[in-house]
Structure formats: structure tokens, C-alpha cells
Amino acid sequence: MQQAIIGFHLDDEQHWVADLACGHTQHVRHTPPWQNRPWVMTEQGRKEKLGVMLECKKCDEKDFVDEILC
Template sequence: MPRQILGFERDAAGEWIVRLDCGHRRHVRHRPPLSDYPWLADAAAREARVGAAIECGRCGRGELPAGAAEYRTTATFDEATLPAGLRRDHTIRAGSWGRVEVLEGRLRFVMPPLAVDRELAAGEHAIIPPEVPHHVEPLGAVRMRVVFLRAPGPDA
């Protein structure tokens, strides 16, 4: 899942970490032939990479960024009140994450770009990264809601 580089920092061992717009941080190492990032050694070249895209495996696995905090929850929907917009592909805005929670019944959760197509039962949830198309389909009687979360700012 490509994400935008916001900046760089070093860990305690002096290894480079990129801060990404999704809220994740990712180690980046220049170790050819496994990883080829020669620009890490030059401050100006690193700075020129701010705004560029780099892969975020954590987004691809649906992992929330550390410290993500809830800021809003939708109403509880059932199979009759589930909005049409949630039944067709849509995205969550940049900087926000979602957690689909099934309170009762069963729900199909589909996220095509990440090859996710799974059935969620009562008590289960699915994580939605920012800007990734997804939709839900009720599988009979269901009660569900969506919780929205924000990752800490880039300086946190």
C-alpha cells in the first residue's frame, strides 16, 4: 500500500525511520540487493523524498497505527437502515481510520485493493485504512456501526 513520506527520524540504534501520512512509521535501510535506498546517506536527498510514495506493509495488513484514538462513531445500523453509501465502494479520508464493528448477526466486509472479502460475525471487527475502497453487505439480520480513529500527529 503506497503512502506518502512526511519526514525522517532515527531510532535508538541510529537506523532511519520514515514517518508516513497513514500514521505508521517504517524502518528504511540501504542494504543492497535486498533494499536499495542510497539516498538515505544524504540529507538533501532524504529531504527531496518528503512527499514521495513508499510502501506501507502495515496498512496492507490492516494494522492500526500505534496510539490511534477514537474520535467519532456512527449510529448503529441494521439491514434496513444501512446507508446505500456503505453498501458500495467508498473510502475514509486521509488521516482517518475505520473499524467496522458487528454487534449482532453477520456482515460481509470487502476491500478489493487489499484482496479482503470476509464474513464478520457478532463481536468481530475489521480495520479500514485511509483512502482504501471498501464496502459492506448485510448477511441477513445485522446490527453494526463504524468507529473512526485518528493516528497521532507526525511529531508524536
Template sequence: MQKNVERTSVTNASPDCERTAGDARPVSRVSGFHQDEQGHWVVELTCGHTQHLRHQPPWQARPWVLEAAEREQRIGQTFACGWCAQGAD
């Protein structure tokens, strides 16, 4: 079994993270996407953080990341930022 090593995400200050009503978890918005050195898609968030969004069935089923039109539809949508939730800056 091959271990999947991920680079850490950008950990900029996070003033743009929001808290949704009735939810203590911070939420950011999708601002764009790019591919890493291996061709995996990475979401860029308004808070400055990033997160890999791999499509590797059956463990990670995200077929929408493979289609440019579907990625484009996600821009501006809310995204629960795990880095902001941890207080990482």
C-alpha cells in the same frame, strides 16, 4: 550470522492511506524521517505508520537515505505502506 531484530512500527489508525487507480494496495505519503537508537533511518508516513529504510549493501541498497538532501526530496512522495495493506491499526 547476526539476526536483525526490528521494533514494530507505529500502528495508528490509517485514514490517510490512499488507493491508487487500478491498484488495490493502499498508499501513503512520506511525511518525514528520523533515526532509531542504532542510527538507522526510519520513514514517517502520513497514515501514522513508520518503516525502517536501511542501507546495508548488498541486501538493502538505499544510499539515498544517508543524504539529507535526498531524504528531503522524498517528502510528499507516495509510499506503499505494508502496515495499511495488512489492515494493521
């Protein structure tokens, strides 16, 4: 399920984490060559991503479990 980015914070290991509108979070690391997200390294880059939609795996898992239980 797509959710909007509403903010960012650093985790205990100093990795950037996106705060999503649903209340969940998702890491947005810049670790080339696996993940190329240089924008996360600057405040301006992060500001430009506010409102961008990300796939929330936790919401997807919840929806899947809800479907099974219904």
C-alpha cells in the same frame, strides 16, 4: 496501501525510518546488496524523498483484517 513520506527519524539503533502520512513508519535502510538506498544517508537525499509514496505494510495488514472481520 501507498502512503506519502512526511518525514524521517533515526531509531534506537541509528537506522533511518520514514514517517508516513498514515501515522505508521517504515525503515529505509541503506544496506547493500540487500537494500540500495544511498539517498537516505544525506539530508538532501531525504528531503528529495518527502512526498514519495511507499507501500505501508501496516495499513495493508489492517485492511486485510478489516475485510475478514466484516
